[in-house]
Amino acid sequence: GAVVSQHPSRVICKSGTSVKIECRSLDFQATTMFWYRQFPKQSLMLMATSNEGSKATYEQGVEKDKFLINHASLTLSTLTVTSAHPEDSSFYICSARASGTGGSPLHFGNGTRLTVT
């Protein structure tokens, strides 16, 4: 089945630093990838839609200058949390669907646990 790999799985950083999270589709091409965020005991919230070769589309309330998304190839999207603060500590998950398979479910990476100290 379709595999989405996310790296790193866990990262601890200091306030003010930036952290990059990678999302790769290992055995399929994805023109679109999605970045979700999950707070403890809460739902997965869509942050942004990453489009290969163009700008990402951000959901309302998500700061695009803080959460930089780059989708440089059909198999890689990156999310950079800039100038991280403790309130950015969360579980970040990416997802993707193989291009041209509009009816298939999204496949998720294993997520990245970000802790900002």
Added chain:
Amino acid sequence: DQQVKQNSPSLSVQEGRISILNCDYTNSMFDYFLWYKKYPAEGPTFLISISSIKDKNEDGRFTVFLNKSAKHLSLHIVPSQPGDSAVYFCAASPIQGAQKLVFGQGTRLTINP
């Protein structure tokens, strides 16, 4: 505004019995529904889906029921196994294959031996 709601944060079921997880939605435009299973520190894994043209979809031990008039869906797992212990999320979208999924808050299912 929580468009997809899972009102039970947790559920405990004895091994071998039936587990029933419930989900309600408010947006009448939702047309396609999915259930995902999630283990700690992992991403969600797709389990089963149903479109609005059906009221039931079955896959092995998992059956999803949809009641469009009540805007309610449920996931039945029978018989429940210890490996089913996880958090279950229901999700909805306006059409199948839609890019955006709206998730419920999740229900933590614990199967007791």
